[in-house]
Amino acid sequence: MQPSRQPMTPLQEIRHSAAHMLGAAVLRLFPQAQLDIGPPTDAGFYYDFDLEHAFTADDLIKIEDEMRKITKENQRFERKEMSREEAVAFIKERGQVAYKLGRLADIPEGEAISFYTNGEFSDLCAGTHVRYTAQVKAFKLLSIAGAFHRGDEKNKQLQRIYGTAFATKDELEQHLVRIEEAKKRDHRRLGKELKLFHIDEQVGQGLILWTPNGAVIRQELQNFIAEQLFQTGYKQVFTPHIGNLDLYRTSGHFPYYKDAQFPPLVEREAMEMLSKEGCGCGELMNRLDSGAVQGFLLKPMNCPHHIRIFASQPHSYRDLPVRLAEFGTVYRWEQSGELNGMTRVRGFTQDDGHLFCTEDQVAQEVLGCLELVKVVLRTLGLQDYRVRVGLRAPGSDKYTGSNENWTKAEAACRSAAATLGVPFSEEQGEAAFYGPKIDFVVRDVIGREWQLGTVQVDFNLPERFELEYIGSDNKPHRPVMIHRAPFGSMERFVGILIEHFAGDFPTWLAPEQVRVMTLNDDMIPHGQKVIEQLKAVGIRASLDEVSDKLGAKIRRAELEKIPHMLVLGAKEIEAGVVSVRSRADKGMEGNMPLADFIAKVHSEISERRLRVPAPVAPVPEKKV
RNA sequence: GCCAGCAUAGCUCAAUUGGCAGAGCAGCCGUUUUGUAAGCGGCAGGUUGUCGGUUCAACUCCGUCUGCUGGCUCCA
Numbered sequence: 001m002q003p004s005r006q007p008m009t010p011l012q013e014i015r016h017s018a019a020h021m022l023g024a025a026v027l028r029l030f031p032q033a034q035l036d037i038g039p040p041t042d043a044g045f046y047y048d049f050d051l052e053h054a055f056t057a058d059d060l061i062k063i064e065d066e067m068r069k070i071t072k073e074n075q076r077f078e079r080k081e082m083s084r085e086e087a088v089a090f091i092k093e094r095g096q097v098a099y100k101l102g103r104l105a106d107i108p109e110g111e112a113i114s115f116y117t118n119g120e121f122s123d124l125c126a127g128t129h130v131r132y133t134a135q136v137k138a139f140k141l142l143s144i145a146g147a148f149h150r151g152d153e154k155n156k157q158l159q160r161i162y163g164t165a166f167a168t169k170d171e172l173e174q175h176l177v178r179i180e181e182a183k184k185r186d187h188r189r190l191g192k193e194l195k196l197f198h199i200d201e202q203v204g205q206g207l208i209l210w211t212p213n214g215a216v217i218r219q220e221l222q223n224f225i226a227e228q229l230f231q232t233g234y235k236q237v238f239t240p241h242i243g244n245l246d247l248y249r250t251s252g253h254f255p256y257y258k259d260a261q262f263p264p265l266v267e268r269e270a271m272e273m274l275s276k277e278g279c280g281c282g283e284l285m286n287r288l289d290s291g292a293v294q295g296f297l298l299k300p301m302n303c304p305h306h307i308r309i310f311a312s313q314p315h316s317y318r319d320l321p322v323r324l325a326e327f328g329t330v331y332r333w334e335q336s337g338e339l340n341g342m343t344r345v346r347g348f349t350q351d352d353g354h355l356f357c358t359e360d361q362v363a364q365e366v367l368g369c370l371e372l373v374k375v376v377l378r379t380l381g382l383q384d385y386r387v388r389v390g391l392r393a394p395g396s397d398k399y400t401g402s403n404e405n406w407t408k409a410e411a412a413c414r415s416a417a418a419t420l421g422v423p424f425s426e427e428q429g430e431a432a433f434y435g436p437k438i439d440f441v442v443r444d445v446i447g448r449e450w451q452l453g454t455v456q457v458d459f460n461l462p463e464r465f466e467l468e469y470i471g472s473d474n475k476p477h478r479p480v481m482i483h484r485a486p487f488g489s490m491e492r493f494v495g496i497l498i499e500h501f502a503g504d505f506p507t508w509l510a511p512e513q514v515r516v517m518t519l520n521d522d523m524i525p526h527g528q529k530v531i532e533q534l535k536a537v538g539i540r541a542s543l544d545e546v547s548d549k550l551g552a553k554i555r556r557a558e559l560e561k562i563p564h565m566l567v568l569g570a571k572e573i574e575a576g577v578v579s580v581r582s583r584a585d586k587g588m589e590g591n592m593p594l595a596d597f598i599a600k601v602h603s604e605i606s607e608r609r610l611r612v613p614a615p616v617a618p619v620p621e622k623k624v
Numbered sequence: 625g626c627c628a629g630c631a632u633a634g635c636u637c638a639a640u641u642g643g644c645a646g647a648g649c650a651g652c653c654g655u656u657u658u659g660u661a662a663g664c665g666g667c668a669g670g671u672u673g674u675c676g677g678u679u680c681a682a683c684u685c686c687g688u689c690u691g692c693u694g695g696c697u698c699c700a
Contacts, residue, residue, distance in 0.1 A: 145695030146627025488700045520657045555661035
């Protein structure tokens with residue numbers, strides 16, 4: 001039987017075969033290991049094992065050596081089909097009952113049951129594989145990780161060994177170089193080197209401190225969005241960081257979103273009363289749940305606040321759509337192991353917006369939102385993305401609202417996505433608790449995917465909050481809400497941007513845009529005048545006043561990835577020009593009057609021009 | 625939260641089998657006045673993440689907590 005899935009590509013066959021060879025090597029060294037599964041992945045392969053002994057880095061080397069032997073042994077991969085009964089007997093005979101019997105039971109009746117054998121190793125497997133183990137020669141084991149059986153945290157945690165494999169050693173080598181390059185672009189590393197942000201143990205896990213350089217980038221991005229909002233009819237609002245628990249009972253965040261939130265803040269008087277009663281924590285939680293005790297919540301989303309702004313005034317159909325926007329900071333309780341630099345944090349600011357419109361306006365408004373996301377991604381050169389329509393998971397109880405509303409909202413998302421001109425996939429279980437979403441999933445340099453921009457259609461919150469507008473028939477009607485955030489969150493977006501640009505930001509985003517340096521200290525006053533002129537037109541510039549050689553000043557500016565450098569020496573001052581050295585834009589270089597340089601940089605900034613991101617080059621080694 | 629690993633000066637890293645904790649860069653002081661990626665010299669910088677244990681002796685061995693890394697689970 002060919003599996004009903006996609007047939008494997010030659011590369012997948014190599015990786016899948018490497019996984020089997022990994023399984024075989026582990027069994028040779030650790031015969032008591034219980035095998036789970038070993039599939040190929042986008043970037044390599046893995047195999048999951050259940051074993052008392054915890055694998056070490058040394059084990060990885062030994063296992064890899066054993067795999068090389070298997071390559072040399074040039075074993076043939078042979079497929080054998082058998083009946084379910086035979087398969088059960090075969091698995092028992094091989095002593096692999098812990099997981100393989102369960103995996104066997106997953107194969108539906110009527111579908112072929114097959115084993116693949118190479119050398120002494122046999123594995124329940126639909127296939128397919130390469131013919132001989134000698135074809136798998138360019139591989140490397142990379143890491144050991146824990147992984148829950150069947151991906152369910154209630155199950156036992158197995159040990160997963162990750163590896164990668166390619167058709168040729170060259171390709172493998174290139175892949176390993178790419179991994180190294182990716183590490184150099186890591187936003188956590190660059191964030192430290194370029195002083196963009198700081199995470200402080202004393203402040204708390206997952207809480208970003210935007211240092212001055214990073215703050216400039218964020219501010220520029222926010223200015224950019226604010227311009228777009230002004231053009232597209234949004235009104236800016238501000239709301240506080242907390243809200244009454246009742247607000248979230250109405251919205252459904254409490255309890256639907258409870259696990260993702262910081263625990264409630266309980267009023268002081270209520271706390272005192274409860275402690276007098278000797279009420280324990282469990283009882284406190286019960287009373288919070290029931291509403292018997294009042295409190296506040298650190299807001300996990302901005303929508304309830306915006307809804308109350310909308311509800312604070314009567315609306316005519318003539319007012320719609322009402323578009324409210326805010327850079328709203330929200331707080332979510334992420335498990336400690338999920339935190340990661342700026343891309344996964346516990347407090348973050350969404351470039352949030354909520355549209356209140358009539359049902360007839362939904363399609364057009366969603367389109368406008370999608371257009372905004374596209375403008376944002378295009379302006380920043382983030383072109384490697386896919387679109388995902390997130391739907392309900394069937395049979396789940398983590399959603400609020402009627403079936404009818406969900407069906408309408410899902411249809412709206414689907415048809416809007418279809419007009420995008422970009423391929424999109426529909427994925428069940430990816431919806432928000434109040435409605436389906438259209439997500440823009442951007443792929444970063446290492447191939448990891450990040451959900452950034454999002455647009456969500458919501459019939460449910462207007463109902464829960466009993467929102468209305470007066471229609472042309474002079475009767476109350478229920479508006480529809482659209483939630484949208486083109487960046488998603490400022491933290492995650494900037495984190496991705498740091499890696500995308502390798503810290504080498506386009507001039508409009510660069511914390512420092514121009515570094516001025518003089519040949520010797522006598523010329524510093526002249527340099528200061530140049531700085532004044534640059535600042536007068538809003539260009540972020542500084543003067544390197546250290547008594548160093550020019551080479552040292554240039555090196556400093558290069559390491560700080562400053563887009564443009566101006567060198568001032570006797571010749572330049574004499575001729576009334578500046579000597580320009582630019583990181584990416586060679587067209588800018590040469591000697592020119594300061595006014596010309598200013599005009600050029602000014603247009604580069606105001607057009608938000610992208611520069612070709614420079615490849616991450618190693619810093620030249622110091623000559624000894 | 626779970627599995628595994630890691631934690632030495634502001635940063636990047638050293639320190640033989642347990643035996644006085646060291647270097648480069650950054651910083652400060654001095655010197656140098658410099659032409660497109662590092663001029664030279666000096667000084668200072670540490671209860672080796674935390675708390676506890678083993679030992680004559682702990683950066684080193686054991687345990688604890690905190691944080692980080694790679695994954696799993698979960699998500700903007």
